[in-house]
Amino acid sequence: MKTNTHFAFFDEGSKKEIRRAILKAVAIPGYQVPFASREMPIARGWGTGGLQITLSIIGKQDVLKVIDQGADESVNAVSIKKLVQATTGVELTERTGESSIIQSRHRIPEIALTEGQILVLQVPMPEPLRQYEAKEYKTKILHSEEDYSGAWLMLFEQIMKYGKTATGADHPVYVNNRYVMAPSPIPRFDNPKMHQSEALILLGAGREKKIYAVPPYTDVASLAFDDYPFTVESFKGKHCHLCGATNVFMDELIDHLNGETIYQCNDTSYCLERLNMDEEVEAEGEYV
Structure with missing residues (x-):
């Protein structure tokens, strides 16, 4: 039974605004599109960005799967599923192959995604340059000039200190030979799954008010030096x-x-x- 007068919680104007941001993100792979992040009945930092995307694109015919760090039955995953189903009535599943929309925190499923599926990733920090540049306007300039020397320096310092890159998760990726992007805190193991993925990948950061995307069949390469190639767990x-x-x-x-x-x-x-x-x-x- 629906608990809100609007299908999928939001009014149509809110959903249209978020969908416009999604379309722009798809048109410019890896580019962070600002959007007016809405207040949600869950705390920011618990997946509001991903949830807003899901609620804006979901339809009555969709089948939803929600993952939290690999688990379908965690508190975060169950709470999100309950909210979406209560406001849409859509079918839920735990099987990756049966789902049309997969919202996930910190993992990409092991079963390869296919055409027609949409993976929505929850993102706490969308800016891959934030570790060495605190000001938003400066990171925008760095992206526009394709100046990613800071990201390379960060990896170089890790190699000097540990003998290898030490990014346990959220290892930055180069999307469509243009933008350096934060893939969300997925393990390094999942980074290669983004490359030439058949599914559309949407990433949402509610607290930071950003949406970005990796369209199907897009080149995605993890940042690495030739003599210190990228490795997974x-x-x-x-x-x-x-x-x-x-x-x-x-x-x-x-x-x-x-x-x-x-x-x-x-x-x-x-x-x-x-x-x-x-x-x-x-x-x-x-x-x-």
Whole structure:
């Protein structure tokens, strides 16, 4: 049952304004488009930017999936799903392949996204140059002049200090050979998934009032030096102790029964789908 007189919470004027910002962001990949961020029934910093995008583009025919750091059942993910469904009545799913809109915090799903799907990423800090330039008008000048020496210097200092780049998440990317962009705090493991993605990727920062995008089939390259190439987190030789998956982003856990280190798929729905698949294959074998 709807709890608001407007479909998807916002009035039509608000949704049109946000959609116009989205269209501009799609037309200029990686460029941060300012927008009038609305007040939401959740606190800023908890995904208001992504939620505003989702509420502005969702339709009655859409199927929604919401992820929070790989989990579909976290407090943040469940709360967002409840708000969207209460104001739209759309179908919810935990299966990546069944969804038309995926709103996510800190992860890109393990299952490759396809044409027609939209990934909405929640962003706390959209400006990749903020670490070394505090003034907004100066970062705009740096972007306009394509002066990203500060970003390269930041990576160089990490290499000098640690022997490698030390960005655990939100490693800056170069979009469409033009703009350096913050990919949101996704792990390095997920950066390559943005390159030539079949799905449209929209990024929203409610507190910072910015929307930006990576259109389908767009070149996205993680910043790296030729002699220190970009690398992702390695899980070589590791497998999920539940579904046996390899070559996916995993959480490192401690088995308290024996004190051993175990690994588990961070993408909980991916893990569950694999487990269900194994059960179906096993059942078919028994039947035969």
